[in-house]
Amino acid sequence: MISIEKINDFKWLIPxxxxxxxxxIIYISEKLLNKAVSExxxxxxxxxxxxxxxxxxxxxxxxxxxxxGAPIGGVGAFDAESxxxxxxxxxxxxxxxxxxxxxxxxxxxVKNKLEDLINLLFTNIPCGVGSTGALKLKRKDLEKVTxxxxxxxxxxxxxxxxxxxxxxxxxxxxxxxxxxxxxxxxERGTSQLGTLGSGNHFIEIQRVADIYDKTAADSFGxxxxxxxxxxxxxxxxxxxxxxxxxxxxxxxxxxxxxxKLSDRQLACAPVSSKEGRRYFRAMNAAANYAFANRQIMTxxxxxxxxxxFGVPYEKMQMSLVYDVTHNICKIEKHTVDGREKxxxxxxxxxxxxxxxxHPQLPERYRSTGQPVIIPGTMGTSSYILVGTEKAMEETWGxxxxxxxxxxxxxxxxxxxxxxxxxxxxxxRGILAKGVSxxxxxxxxxxxxxxxxxxxxxxxxxxxxxxxxxxxxxxVIKG
DNA sequence: ATGTCC
Numbered sequence: 001m002i003s004i005e006k007i008n009d010f011k012w013l014i015p016x017x018x019x020x021x022x023x024x025i026i027y028i029s030e031k032l033l034n035k036a037v038s039e040x041x042x043x044x045x046x047x048x049x050x051x052x053x054x055x056x057x058x059x060x061x062x063x064x065x066x067x068x069g070a071p072i073g074g075v076g077a078f079d080a081e082s083x084x085x086x087x088x089x090x091x092x093x094x095x096x097x098x099x100x101x102x103x104x105x106x107x108x109x110v111k112n113k114l115e116d117l118i119n120l121l122f123t124n125i126p127c128g129v130g131s132t133g134a135l136k137l138k139r140k141d142l143e144k145v146t147x148x149x150x151x152x153x154x155x156x157x158x159x160x161x162x163x164x165x166x167x168x169x170x171x172x173x174x175x176x177x178x179x180x181x182x183x184x185x186x187e188r189g190t191s192q193l194g195t196l197g198s199g200n201h202f203i204e205i206q207r208v209a210d211i212y213d214k215t216a217a218d219s220f221g222x223x224x225x226x227x228x229x230x231x232x233x234x235x236x237x238x239x240x241x242x243x244x245x246x247x248x249x250x251x252x253x254x255x256x257x258x259x260k261l262s263d264r265q266l267a268c269a270p271v272s273s274k275e276g277r278r279y280f281r282a283m284n285a286a287a288n289y290a291f292a293n294r295q296i297m298t299x300x301x302x303x304x305x306x307x308x309f310g311v312p313y314e315k316m317q318m319s320l321v322y323d324v325t326h327n328i329c330k331i332e333k334h335t336v337d338g339r340e341k342x343x344x345x346x347x348x349x350x351x352x353x354x355x356x357x358h359p360q361l362p363e364r365y366r367s368t369g370q371p372v373i374i375p376g377t378m379g380t381s382s383y384i385l386v387g388t389e390k391a392m393e394e395t396w397g398x399x400x401x402x403x404x405x406x407x408x409x410x411x412x413x414x415x416x417x418x419x420x421x422x423x424x425x426x427x428r429g430i431l432a433k434g435v436s437x438x439x440x441x442x443x444x445x446x447x448x449x450x451x452x453x454x455x456x457x458x459x460x461x462x463x464x465x466x467x468x469x470x471x472x473x474x475v476i477k478g
Numbered sequence: 479a480t481g482t483c484c
Contacts, residue, residue: 067479068479091479092479092480093479093480096479129479129480129481129482130480130481130482188480188481197479197480198479198480198482199479199480199482200479201479234479236479236480237480237481239479239480240479240480241480243479244480327479409482
């Protein structure tokens, strides 16, 4: 039995016990804690707290759930000298992330076009496990993609300079090394650029249903009744392979650095070690691939809208609001006990949420704070939030990343037997097109926590502010 | 999440 003590309505403490270097903190409500968090997630929060060089606390967001090695919804910062880096605390889908594309279309404009849009998106953007895209790149070009990220995509005609401006890291992480990515990863990545993938990855056409902060919404280009398009995808087989390769490697070398692993899935190496630095550069290379992937899909989405409406997409003002990554480790400066420190911040199923004034934000968001894009499920709302100063102080500038699973995929498939999830969604006015019925069942809304409750918690805890809520109209699923 | 088992 793990003891979890209430700090306040939205914040809970796992006190430091034998072997823990720092305490655990879970941002959650009593209701969600009892209903949606199994014992396995707190065990992983504790395992993370035992890693060398972890600073202050092992954190979990309200969408926390059990994952490979470390919890999804977990955040932890590590000292730049004594800390470690752990692939299992970044996730297999390196730079899995979300972007939101705005438009000047209203729900009325798309009412009679939704079916065409969703069918053509499904045709134009390959999805599903192992799906391959229209682009087949030579190894040399692929290396440019891992070095240059979304910048490569824009350079090759898939998007605009404005897209880069509105992407975390401008869509290109500088400290990336194409040579740190293995052959097998490149083989898998060759034909997958511009593909959606499977699982919880999706492209969704949404309607803006609520505005909570008009000033911020205005500066984000968001208005009531507006059509937005949300993309959730990552680095596909390339990132998966990078994660796997370095997990193997770290599993073998951790002992050489005197690290005793409490869970092999949480294999790690010192950030300052040869292996640690190499993983960091490979991870960033895979992250760049993911930025390019979402960028190329953005272009395909714009073309799809153009062809359905018969007007150039520029006329529909389909610009990028923001692109966030929620599976990554970043070098960031944070204040620790009154002093500025350089930290390796791991976010696994957690979103950066920097406050207004932060120097890393694009000029246009300097006075509002960073847009935080949070998807719900196929059947529920999604949100635009904004980063806060309190997140900077308490969670290394982090917030939740989505609703967070409540049921295992296996359990969801079982629940979905003799049901048509697409049919049920259609009954609620949501057009869902998936590669497989099983895939849709795995992603049924009931398999997830209530996104509205999750958002209430991050807002109540002061980790982000609500800007707008979108509802799903139509979605494609891998 | 994932060429859902090299």
